[in-house]
Amino acid sequence: MAATNPRIKLPDIIKQGDVIEVKTLVRHEMETGNRRDKNGKPIPRDIINSFVAKFDGREVFRAEFGPGISANPYLAFQMRVPGPGIIEVTWTDDDGVQTVATAPLNIA
Amino acid sequence: MGHSIALSILNRRTFLTTAAAAVSLSPFIARGDEVPSALPSERSAEFKEVFAKLVGNAAPVEGKITVDLPETADNGNFVPITIAVDSPMTETDYVSAIHLLSTANPHAHVATFHLSPLNAVARVQSRMRLAKTQDVIVLAVKSGGEMLISTTGVKVLIGGCGI
Numbered sequence: 001m002a003a004t005n006p007r008i009k010l011p012d013i014i015k016q017g018d019v020i021e022v023k024t025l026v027r028h029e030m031e032t033g034n035r036r037d038k039n040g041k042p043i044p045r046d047i048i049n050s051f052v053a054k055f056d057g058r059e060v061f062r063a064e065f066g067p068g069i070s071a072n073p074y075l076a077f078q079m080r081v082p083g084p085g086i087i088e089v090t091w092t093d094d095d096g097v098q099t100v101a102t103a104p105l106n107i108a
Numbered sequence: 109m110g111h112s113i114a115l116s117i118l119n120r121r122t123f124l125t126t127a128a129a130a131v132s133l134s135p136f137i138a139r140g141d142e143v144p145s146a147l148p149s150e151r152s153a154e155f156k157e158v159f160a161k162l163v164g165n166a167a168p169v170e171g172k173i174t175v176d177l178p179e180t181a182d183n184g185n186f187v188p189i190t191i192a193v194d195s196p197m198t199e200t201d202y203v204s205a206i207h208l209l210s211t212a213n214p215h216a217h218v219a220t221f222h223l224s225p226l227n228a229v230a231r232v233q234s235r236m237r238l239a240k241t242q243d244v245i246v247l248a249v250k251s252g253g254e255m256l257i258s259t260t261g262v263k264v265l266i267g268g269c270g271i
Binding site for chain 1 (some may be wrong): 187214221224228229233237
């Protein structure tokens with residue numbers, strides 16, 4: 001199942017040169033592959049395994065997830081603001097399906 | 109009572125013997141194992157394999173990593189974690205990767221975070237699953253190749269990972 005409801009949260013007021021926290025959240029089961037359904041059949045693994053954040057097309061942060069990351073993966077990272085631009089986050093699941101969110105980074 | 113004391117002495121001896129064997133067999137791996145366990149929990153075979161692979165020829169040192177985890181996790185499905193590494197994050201001295209490892213989950217490698225000087229501050233926050241009481245190990249790789257390590261014990265009341 002592809003991830004849904006991707007969200008990026010930025011501070012309300014941002015100045016050039018600030019170090020800000022970029023908070024991200026996406027809805028996804030993060031099925032570990034260890035569980036069984038009520039008939040005893042193993043439930044296949046299905047997780048978001050890759051997270052990439054770009055600022056105006058340039059990668060600023062990347063992560064690989066295993067099944068040990070909780071459902072609805074939350075991730076926050078820091079970055080210095082070079083100026084106004086667009087933050088783009090891409091979550092990729094085990095089937096290669098991508099979910100993308102963008103957020104404008106406006107300078108106060 | 110006498111029985112349980114005898115049992116605990118036996119466990120302690122078994123542990124010491126095992127630890128001594130590990131040191132004499134592999135002085136390099138032992139460096140990682142010398143990092144004191146925060147909790148007396150077993151380390152999975154997969155953890156040992158992943159740890160050895162990630163550490164390679166480096167000799168990880170303690171300090172400079174701050175891991176914020178609850179001492180006791182009521183629900184092992186959602187355990188908030190904050191990792192911060194004391195680093196100037198300049199072009200010549202920065203943290204390039206942070207590995208998050210579980211010593212007792214079915215899958216030891218929980219996540220790897222890749223950083224660069226663009227981040228300015230080496231700090232990440234997420235939520236992890238903990239199947240049972242265990243040590244959480246964080247490895248940080250510096251731009252010069254040096255490695256840092258941190259061990260944090262978490263008591264888990266209800267385990268995660270769908271077990």
